[in-house]
Amino acid sequence: MTSLLSFPNDTLDAVPASSLCFLALRATDIKAEDLQALTPRLMLWEDDLWLLDLRPCLSYWSLQAHSSQLTLSQLLQRTLERLSLSPDYQGALAHHPWQAILLVKMLEKKKFSGLTTQSQRIGNNLLSSLSWDMWWAAAERYASHSTSPVQTAFPRYKRAMQLALRRLACDSPGQLKSMPVAQLRRRFGSLLAQLWEMTYSLPHSSSSSEGLWAETALFPWHPFVIREPLIRTRHLDFPLNDWQVLEPFLREDLNRFCVLDSFKKGERILNLEWRIVLYSLQEIPISVLFRHPHCLHSESPHQRTALLQIFYAFQQTMRSLRERHEEAPWIVSWELRILQTLRPLPQRKSLFADDKGEWEELLTLENQLDRPLEAYRVREDWVPEDSFALTSLSDTEPLEDTYLPPLHYLGRHRPLFLMQKPQPWSSSGQSLLWKFRERTMDKWWLAQGNTVRDYYQVVSQEQIFWIFRDAKGQCFLQGIYG
Amino acid sequence: MLTPKSPEQLKEMALHALPPSHLSSGHPLLDEFLDGGLRWGELSEWGMPWGQSLREVILWFLIRAQQTEPCWILWIYGQSDISINPLAWQARGLDLNWIRFARAQQPLHDLKPIFLSPFFRIIVIDAPQRLADDDCAFLARQARRQQQMLIILRPHALSPNRGNVWAKMRVNCWHDLQQQRIFAKIVKGRRPRQIMWPIPTF
Numbered sequence: 097m098t099s100l101l102s103f104p105n106d107t108l109d110a111v112p113a114s115s116l117c118f119l120a121l122r123a124t125d126i127k128a129e130d131l132q133a134l135t136p137r138l139m140l141w142e143d144d145l146w147l148l149d150l151r152p153c154l155s156y157w158s159l160q161a162h163s164s165q166l167t168l169s170q171l172l173q174r175t176l177e178r179l180s181l182s183p184d185y186q187g188a189l190a191h192h193p194w195q196a197i198l199l200v201k202m203l204e205k206k207k208f209s210g211l212t213t214q215s216q217r218i219g220n221n222l223l224s225s226l227s228w229d230m231w232w233a234a235a236e237r238y239a240s241h242s243t244s245p246v247q248t249a250f251p252r253y254k255r256a257m258q259l260a261l262r263r264l265a266c267d268s269p270g271q272l273k274s275m276p277v278a279q280l281r282r283r284f285g286s287l288l289a290q291l292w293e294m295t296y297s298l299p300h301s302s303s304s305s306e307g308l309w310a311e312t313a314l315f316p317w318h319p320f321v322i323r324e325p326l327i328r329t330r331h332l333d334f335p336l337n338d339w340q341v342l343e344p345f346l347r348e349d350l351n352r353f354c355v356l357d358s359f360k361k362g363e364r365i366l367n368l369e370w371r372i373v374l375y376s377l378q379e380i381p382i383s384v385l386f387r388h389p390h391c392l393h394s395e396s397p398h399q400r401t402a403l404l405q406i407f408y409a410f411q412q413t414m415r416s417l418r419e420r421h422e423e424a425p426w427i428v429s430w431e432l433r434i435l436q437t438l439r440p441l442p443q444r445k446s447l448f449a450d451d452k453g454e455w456e457e458l459l460t461l462e463n464q465l466d467r468p469l470e471a472y473r474v475r476e477d478w479v480p481e482d483s484f485a486l487t488s489l490s491d492t493e494p495l496e497d498t499y500l501p502p503l504h505y506l507g508r509h510r511p512l513f514l515m516q517k518p519q520p521w522s523s524s525g526q527s528l529l530w531k532f533r534e535r536t537m538d539k540w541w542l543a544q545g546n547t548v549r550d551y552y553q554v555v556s557q558e559q560i561f562w563i564f565r566d567a568k569g570q571c572f573l574q575g576i577y578g
Numbered sequence: 579m580l581t582p583k584s585p586e587q588l589k590e591m592a593l594h595a596l597p598p599s600h601l602s603s604g605h606p607l608l609d610e611f612l613d614g615g616l617r618w619g620e621l622s623e624w625g626m627p628w629g630q631s632l633r634e635v636i637l638w639f640l641i642r643a644q645q646t647e648p649c650w651i652l653w654i655y656g657q658s659d660i661s662i663n664p665l666a667w668q669a670r671g672l673d674l675n676w677i678r679f680a681r682a683q684q685p686l687h688d689l690k691p692i693f694l695s696p697f698f699r700i701i702v703i704d705a706p707q708r709l710a711d712d713d714c715a716f717l718a719r720q721a722r723r724q725q726q727m728l729i730i731l732r733p734h735a736l737s738p739n740r741g742n743v744w745a746k747m748r749v750n751c752w753h754d755l756q757q758q759r760i761f762a763k764i765v766k767g768r769r770p771r772q773i774m775w776p777i778p779t780f
Contacts, residue, residue: 162675404691457697458650464691469652470679472664484664487674507669512633513660529755555755559629575663578633578704 116189116213119148119172120196122204123185128322129439130179134172136366136436138320139193142237145200147193149317152366152436155468156388156459162473162487163455173211178441183209190214193315194238194294199223201230223296224270228261231269235291241316246287253285260284269295290314325369326359326434328352335375335426339410342427343403346370349432350399354392362440364389369433370406375426380417384409387468388459389438401463408466478506478536480514480574509533509553511562511575518572521563529555533562553577601646601700601727603638611762611773615639616747621718621728623745625736625765628657628705630753631777632760634670636702636729641671643727649699651677652692654685656705683707686716693717696724704731711742718744738765753777 119134122145131138134157137149150157161171169189176187186209188199195214202222203212212219232254239250260283266272273296281289328349336342353359368384384405395401417425462469471487483503510533533551540547549564551574562575582588602615609615616622616639626632643649655662662679678698682688685703692698693716703709709730721728730742735750742748747767753760754774763772 454650457695461691461695461697465680465689467680467682467688470662470681471677472662472674472679474665474668474674480663480665484662503665504669507665510663510666510669512637512663512666512670513655513657514663516659516661558627558755560631560755561629576629576660577631578628 115151115154116168116191116215117150117154118191118193118196119150119187119189120193120200121146121148121176121185121187122200123181125182126179126185128320132322132437132439133179133441134175134438136438138322139317140320141197141241145197146320147196147317149193153389153438158487159388159455159459159471162471169211169213169216175441176211180442185209187211188213188219190219192294192297193317194234194291195223197234198226198231198295201234202226205230224273226269226295228258228267228269231295232258235288238291238316239287241318242287243316244287246285249285250287253288257284257288323358326353326356328432329429330432331429332427335428337414337424337426339407342410343407346403346406346432347397347399350392350402351397353432353434354396359392359434359437360439361393362391363393364391364438364440365402365434365436366390366438367434367436368402368406369431369435370409371431371433372427373429375428378425380413382406382409382413387463387465390460390463401460404464474503474507476503478503479539480510480536482539483507506534511560511577513578514575515573518564518574521561521571521573536564601639601643603635604642604645605638605775607773607775608635608638608762611764611768611771612747612749613768616727616729618727619722619725620746621714621721621730621744622747622749622767623730623732623736623742625734625748625750626731627735627752628733630755632751632753633704633731635751635760635762636731637667637670637672639729640677640700640702643700644673644676648673648676650697651700651702652680652698653677653702654680654682654689654704654706656681656683656685656703656707658683685709686713693720696726698726700727700729702729702731705733706730711744714742714744718746736765 120141121131124144126144126146128138128140128146131146131148135148135150135153137152139147139149141147157171158168161168164171166174172187172189176185186200186203188196188203189211190196190199191214199212199214199219199222202225203209205227206222212222214220214223235254236250239247275292277289277293280292330345330349332345366386366389368386370382370384372380372382374380384402386401386405390401390405392399392402414424472484473487475483475485477483531553533553536549536551538547538549548567551562551564554561554563560577561573562577563571563573565571600615600617602609603612624636626635640651643651653662658681664674667677668674680689680692683706685706686693686709692701714730717728717730720726730745735752736748745766748765750763750765751760758777759774760777761772761774764770
């Protein structure tokens with residue numbers, strides 16, 4: 097099966113594999129335009145079952161959740177309520193679209209309503225209690241969406257696998273969680289093997305992380321098109337390549353989008369494409385991604401944020417073009433397209449309006465930069481490298497107060513800065529002062545080998561380092577007391 | 579509502595109503611050394627050799643600022659091979675909700691929109707690789723205009739004879755690891771003096 101071009105990685109910052117970023121939603125009275133308030137990437141899987149890819153705006157929703165002291169799933173639940181869904185809707189948030197679909201089908205079977213996530217115990221249990229009938233029904237739907245030539249062999253492989261399962265007296269897919277995928281592929285074809293792998297793979301386990309994401313790229317995603325991209329075309333009177341001269345033209349184009357009837361006030365853009373045509377008639381698409389959904393109307397007429405992001409993308413393209421050509425390329429015309437947008441959420445009538453002004457200011461500022469600002473959240477984990485997560489991309493529950501005192505005690509003696517990766521430490525011929533600080537157990541259930549780390553504060557060359565000695569007696573530098 | 583009973587009382591109340599001009603560290607010795615603390619709207623420069631646990635001194639000011647009123651803080655670090663250890667920052671008393679970090683070796687070039695906005699009230703620039711004289715002039719002007727506090731941390735000792743003329747205050751800090759004492763010495767901006775305080779590292 098080949099990767100579909102309709103599933104590009106269109107996020108400015110990398111989304112970690114552990115994020116729950118696919119939402120499956122079954123509701124009878126929902127419109128695609130309403131769902132576009134959550135993400136621009138939608139797919140209609142079947143009659144009233146929608147798939148939503150939250151990755152293009154995951155950091156935005158995570159930060160919104162953080163500012164409201166909620167988890168991502170709690171925020172999504174509230175947002176879905178604002179979309180006036182019928183109360184019996186079924187939604188599931190998962191690492192992979194296939195897992196989200198299976199979860200929604202289980203919710204439907206159990207007649208549960210509301211939103212569940214794969215990381216919750218209920219979500220995990222529902223996935224484990226999946227029946228073969230349900231799995232095969234979903235698999236047939238998957239095969240019908242697939243454009244790969246191997247899908248024609250699906251009925252044959254399906255019969256063969258069903259026969260094998262009857263012989264094994266296997267009642268549910270959960271009983272065969274550990275079935276080796278390679279053997280499945282050999283006997284029943286790549287499509288069934290892929291579906292099997294996607295059903296129970298978890299990105300947390302290091303071995304399956306890359307595999308699951310590779311499968312995500314292969315998922316037969318057919319984007320639901322609500323509106324064709326908005327386009328502004330400009331033909332220049334003379335060739336240009338100086339940003340100072342290009343900027344006013346681009347500003348004018350951006351402002352013209354704001355007066356279009358089809359571009360709603362409050363709509364926020366996530367992805368622009370600036371397709372430039374050079375003097376040599378070569379067309380170059382420049383992708384302009386926004387870290388958070390950005391409202392063009394609110395910055396009309398100066399359009400500072402959008403112009404800054406276009407400038408960064410332009411600079412990068414010019415740099416790579418100059419590496420190939422000796423002279424700076426000249427632009428003769430362009431097309432500016434708005435590719436992805438978020439619709440505004442319905443306004444709430446509340447006496448107590450949310451004060452999000454400061455957060456909005458921060459999001460705008462982050463949108464004006466060519467790199468993300470780092471915001472951290474402490475996690476309930478004693479291993480130094482796992483004791484924190486980036487706030488913008490994590491869905492961890494807020495840490496309970498009961499966990500804070502022991503973690504804080506550890507943290508008080510740990511250094512302010514960590515090395516990006518522990519480095520082997522050799523102390524030959526130096527005068528050193530060592531002080532024992534803590535003994536930490538490694539996560540032996542994740543990787544075999546070393547289980548104990550003894551941490552020391554070490555003075556060497558007028559600097560204070562944080563060094564651990566592992567069970568083999570090898571020393572590694574992990575931190576520095578800034 | 580308070581009602582003043584005399585002109586003197588009115589003057590005193592007005593003084594208290596004004597936003598504080600100084601940010602104290604919460605450590606009496608250091609505050610006295612700095613004539614009350616760091617001043618809002620100023621650029622200060624600190625000579626702090628890297629790896630001597632001296633950045634904790636700056637943390638005292640940040641923690642105090644967060645305790646006084648919620649204010650956004652940005653810590654820009656120029657060291658290339660390190661990352662932040664948030665548990666240690668939080669354990670020392672810093673509220674991670676109100677602090678952001680950015681890695682930049684040329685802060686003004688890489689993060690210019692940050693310095694044009696008054697959003698972050700305190701910006702710490704730790705070990706910048708490139709910060710020219712003009713950049714410092716710009717930073718000092720922005721700090722004054724936007725009533726921010728900008729702190730530059732140099733990974734070496736500052737010279738009293740040459741260096742950044744735009745910083746209102748310049749201080750050298752060092753850690754005597756044998757005596758387990760931290761020293762601070764005024765280079766510019768306050769009455770020349772030196773203090774030291776013990777710190778039980780070992």
